[in-house]
Structure formats: C-alpha cells, structure tokens
Amino acid sequence: MDKGWMAVWPVAAFFLGGLATQLTGWINYRRQRADKAADDSAAMQQRREEFELAHLVEFNGLLRHQMDCLFELSNAVTRYRRAEEAESPSSAPGDELRAASEELEAAEGAVYAQIGFILQEDVRLLARDAVDVIGENSASIFGEGEADLSPAFESASAVYAALSKRVREIYAGQSGRPS
Secondary structure, three states: OHHHHHHHHHHHHHHHHHHHHHHHHHHHHHHHHHHHHHHHHHHHHHHHHHHHHHHHHHHHHHHHHHHHHHHHHHHHHHHHHHHHHOOOOOOHHHHHHHHHHHHHHHHHHHHHHHHOOOOOHHHHHHHHHHHHHHHHHHHHOOOOOOOOOHHHHHHHHHHHHHHHHHHHHHHHHHHOOOO
C-alpha cells in the first residue's frame, strides 16, 4: 500500500500545483480588473470635473458680461431720456440705446444657453432664478423713473458666490487625489 501512495503523490502534487497556479492567476486577474475599474472611475471623475470647471468659469464670465450689459443699457436709457428732454436733434442716443438693448439680448441668450451645463442642481436653479431677475430688471429699465438694479445685483452676487464655492469644492476634491 505504501508503494501506491508513492505513485499517486506526484500526480496529486501536479494537479495541486496546477490548481494553485489557476487560483493565483484568477486572483491576479480580479485585482487587475479592480485596478482598471478604479482607474477608469478616476479618469471619468476627472473628465467630469474638468467639464464642470470649464462651464462654471464660462458661465461666470457670461453672467458678468450680462450684468455689464444691463448696467450699460440702464446708462443708455438715462442718456436717451436726457437727450429727449433736451430735445437734442442727434440720433446717437437712440442708436446707443438700440445697440445696448441688442447687446443685452445677445448676452442673455448666451447665458440661457449655458445654464444647462451647470451640473450641480442647486447652483443651476440659483443661476436660472438670477437670470430671470436680471431679465425682469432689464424690462423695468424702460419704465418711468430711475430703475432699481439692486435685485439683479443681489441675485448675480448669490450666483457668483455659489459658483466660487463649487469651484473650490471641486479643487478641494482634486487636491487629495494622486496625479
């Protein structure tokens, strides 16, 4: 009986070695898949953050331009009214008013087109509300008396703060990640 075990042992060792090799290969394969999934996830997160950062910065610039256009339209309306009161024969104030109005309309269109690319919902809703307030203020500029632009300024300031906070959050998340 002793000789029978001596003949079986090398065969059993061969199969156990093959099984150990297969098990090691399977464990390495699983580890590589997990590493690849982590790398893919990190790459996707980085692309998302780069996309979001680019659009937050672009939206910030567009909103600032829209606010500048709002203030310019307000000034153009004031100059136009003064020219009317002075009964000035020049058409320059009217042309300036028309150009300022068209510039604000173009800026508003650019801002509306960009709002959808703000990924964080609370920031996007705040931005949409601010743009609506700015639109309402632009309409009030043509009313009687001096236009109150403080609601537009306050809404835009809230959006600037939210955009800045989100950019800081994104960069704070990136600082802890290895390159």
